[in-house]
Amino acid sequence: MQAETTVEAPEVTFADLGLSQKVLSAVHDAGYVNPTPIQAGAIPHALQGKDVLGIAQTGTGKTAAFVLPMITRLEKGRARARMPRTLILEPTRELAAQVEENFVKYGKNHRLNIALLIGGVSFDEQEKKLERGADVLIATPGRLLDHFERGKLLLTGVDILVIDEADRMLDMGFIPDIERIAKLIPFTRQTLFFSATMPPEITKLTEQFLQAPVRIEVSKAASTGVNIVQRLVKSKSKGWDKRETLRKLIRAEEDELKNAIIFCNRKVDVSELFRSLVKHDFDAGALHGDMDQRARMAMLAAFREGKLKLLVASDVAARGLDIPDVSHVFNFDVPIHAEDYVHRIGRTGRAGRSGKSFTIVTRSDGKYLDAIEKLIGKEIEWMDGDLSTVAQDDAEEEAPRRGRGKGRERGRASSGERKPRGEKRARRDEAEEAVAEPIQVAEEAPAEDKQARREAIKADNAERKAKPEQPRQREDDNRRDRGGRNNNWRREDDEPSPIGFGDDMPAFMKIPARV
DNA sequence: AAAAAAC
Known part of the structure; x- marks a missing residue:
């Protein structure tokens, strides 16, 4: 009896959370009525000035969970020169820029001074904003410390500190920086701390940084979304074979494919695959951390706006980036860490939409694949049969490597089948794809649409020029x-x-x- | 077998 009356529990709206009218009006204009669980859980406490420990993945509305209460709280008081009032730390530049966009969107009824301190862009403008007094400072750790060491910044006026994606910061070795930065901020501050997972190091950090925090945990989608169709696709292990496999796959999916992210494990492979796809007339862009920052931004923007269909990316794009409505995710390489698989394919099938993901698998990927299937708790279906047929060919192709001798390096063997495998990549590769040559961008390419792609190619070429035939990183480096x-x-x-x-x-x- | 982040 009693249950019946509460079956239709009234839905929480943003208006119930205690946000200011100005913020509510911006939220309304953005088209949102009901908060997500992390928002409903965190916002009231954050508004009261309590410390918050939010355990939530990206895509759960985590950003607004701290942006909205922060703007409300910033309504009282004013910023002083070089003394930002709040600080948000993010692991990557793109994420930092994304958070800035959120402050702009939800702060449109306020006059917030927002400073974005990230690497890869000039100091001057950032300094000016600091000088003017920032209400909101959003930063990646390296650039923030750089400004600090130059004496452009005092952190003693920070009232609210946000540490976002803490587990990822840990992966990236940022924790010492985070500790150092936190020590520069008064003890009386409010701290909002977010992490997708809670490994022991992170738990330790929360004990150190947070005071009597309110803990809000939203269902971690450690399993992969049910609305994502996942398939494995066998391939031989050579780059050329994998690229051909990918091209076939893309063409086969053409009808359904609206836009896609293609993940590679390494930056060089992002670069190479991107060039190859462009060469084959695919509408592709690239995104990885060695690219010029302007090109990174331009790429992302073009992809978001639908001006680019395919985005070849490193794991810089695997987490956190808000790219709505991706129809497909392709894993050109099986990710080495199983969690990355979850993050990568989580780029599609968002907000209840359906999505498709294809993972190209070669015979050496076995153990990584096992780890992935173990993590997601199910076997992923093969598209055209498993690797058993591929294994033989591949093994044969690799055989000559062992018997490699000086005299056999040049020319094709008379039997014609096997190419001797030199230090460099197979010659057939270069001849057919010419991926090693800088690409000339066609003059007649429609300027606007191709702008981002052109920038990336330029950046890519410049990169090659800057470090000509740099020898492979020494073991020492690694x-x-x-x-x-x-x-x-x-x-x-x-x-x-x-x-x-x-x-x-x-x-x-x-x-x-x-x- | 990696990526990311400061000049």
Whole structure:
């Protein structure tokens, strides 16, 4: 009896949460009425000034859960020069920019000074904004500390600190930076802390940073959405074979494919695949962390606006980026970490829509695939049979590598079937795709649509120019890289550095002797 | 077998 009266529990609206009228009006204009669970849970507490520990994935409305109460709370008071009132830390530049967009959208009835401090762009404008006094400071850790060390910034006036995507910060080695930054902010601040998962290191961090936090956990979609069709596609392991497999796949999906993200594990492969796709007349763009920041932004914008159909990306795009309505996700490589699979395919099938994901699998991907299936708790269906048929061919192709001798490097073997495998990639690859050559952008390409793509190609070419045939990273590099961020030690490879002088080599000795 | 983040 009693239950019947509460079956239709009244739905919570934004108006019930205690947000200010100005904020509510902006939310209304954006077309939202009902908050998501994380919003409904976090906003009232955040408005009361309590610390919040939000455990939520991206796509749960987490950003608005801190942006809306922050704007409301910022209505009282004013910013002073170089003393931002709030600070939001984000792991990647794109995420930081996205949070800024949220402040612009929901703060349209306020006069907020927003400063975005991210790397890859000039200091000047950022400094000006700091100088003017920022209500909201959104930053990636490196650039923030850089400004701080230059004395452009005081964190003693920060009332609200937001740490977003904490587990990802951990993965990226940012925790020491985060600790350092947090120590610069008064103890009396309010802290809003968000993480998708809670590994022990993160729990420790919350104990350190948060005071009597309200904990809000929303159902972690550790399993993959039911509205995403997932398929595995076998392929031989050569780059060329995988690219052909992908092209066939894209063409086969043509009717349903509205737009797609194609994930590669490595930046070089993003670059190479992007060039190959453009070469094959696909409407593709690229996104990875070594690209020029302007090109990154332009790419993302073009993709969001539907001016680009395919976005080839590294895992920089796997999490958090708000790209609504992607119809397909292709994994050109099986992700090495199983969680990345979940994040990647989570780019499609959002907000109840349906989506499709295809993962190209080669015979060496077995253990990663196992880990993925274990994580999501089910087996993924193969599209055209599993790897059993591919395995044989691939094994044969790799066989000559073992018997490689000097004399057999050149020319095709008379039997014609097998190419000797040199240091570089197969010759057939380069001949057919010419991926190693900088691409000339056709003059007649419609300017507006192709702008972003052109920028990326330019950036990509510039990148090649800047480090010509850079030798493969030394093992040494990798070892040091793993520890975290400081890669400062990396010296310019072309700088001659004679034995005996080290860095103190007299200047005149650096001048090459004329013969 | 990786990616990301400061000059």
